[in-house]
Amino acid sequence: MTLSEVDLYAYATAMCGVADLAEADLAAGVASVRIRLLAKGEFLLRAGDQAEQxxxxxxxxxxxxxxxxxxTERTKAFVLEGQLSGSLADLLSSAPSRAYIVAxxxxxxxxxxxxxARQLAQERPAWxxxxxxxxxxLLRVKAEREYELLGLDAAGRYEAFRTRYPGLEARVSAKHVASYLGITPVHLSRLRRQRRAVGR
Structure with missing residues (x-):
């Protein structure tokens, strides 16, 4: 499947949003990029598989x-448009993946x-x-998640979730939001009621 202008723009935006890549650096990477379409519920990666992408x-x-x-599922992160995914820890370890990534x-x-990507990093300083x-x-996000899980109560974690992922609650099930927060769906429902009660 050929990359469209939208694909190329998304690729350039994602890469240049992290580091300043010249046109030649972007072009060098495009040669290795392919498109994959996932249906809802389809997996990009399953635990036990080799993380390679x-x-x-x-x-x-x-x-x-x-x-x-x-x-029981424990949600590590949600990955939105323009963001990167792939389970870095599993990519670096070369061991079978411990994580699942699902659409x-x-x-x-x-x-x-x-x-x-590693080859490009060896050949090109910008990469x-x-x-x-x-x-x-990713280390900053990991540190923030650790703080939320260990240093905040459930209400604080819920507020942090809403700040990090504005509008996401309308796109995912309460079960997955709760699993991200480390609480039950019943507890999440209670937090939502409390929030509405104070007009938030």
Whole structure:
């Protein structure tokens, strides 16, 4: 499938939003990019599979999560249009993935093999900078998530979720929002009622 102008714009925006890539740097990366369409509920990655691709979400919504032995899901992150996905820890470890990545909406993705991104980083300083900045950004998000889970109560985590993902509640189930917050759907419903009661 050929990349459209929308795809190319999404690719350039996602990359240049992290680091300043010249036209030649962008062109070098495009050669390794392919399109993948996911139906709602279709997986980009399953636990046990090898993580090999970095994805840019052109359209749609992904959810990264873990599944406990009893089948309980714990949502790690939601990935919106223009953002990157791929489970960096699993990509770096080269071990079978521990995470699942699933489409919560019909999604159009741009995929680049992680091996190609690494090769570009070896050959091009701008791509090396891009890799470093993506890693820094993910570490910041990870630190913020740790603080939310360990330093905030459920109401505080809910407010942080609404700030990080404005408008997302209309796009995902309460069950997945609750699993992101580390609470039950019943508890989430209570938090929503309390919020409405104070006019928020």
């Amino acid at each position: 970095v994805a840019v979400v052109v359209q749609g919504l992904l959810r990264e999560h873990f599944v406990l032995p009893d089948g 919560e909406e019909p999604s159009r993705l741009l995929l680049m093999p992680f091996s190609a 090396r900078t891009l890799g470093a900045r993506v890693t820094e950004s």
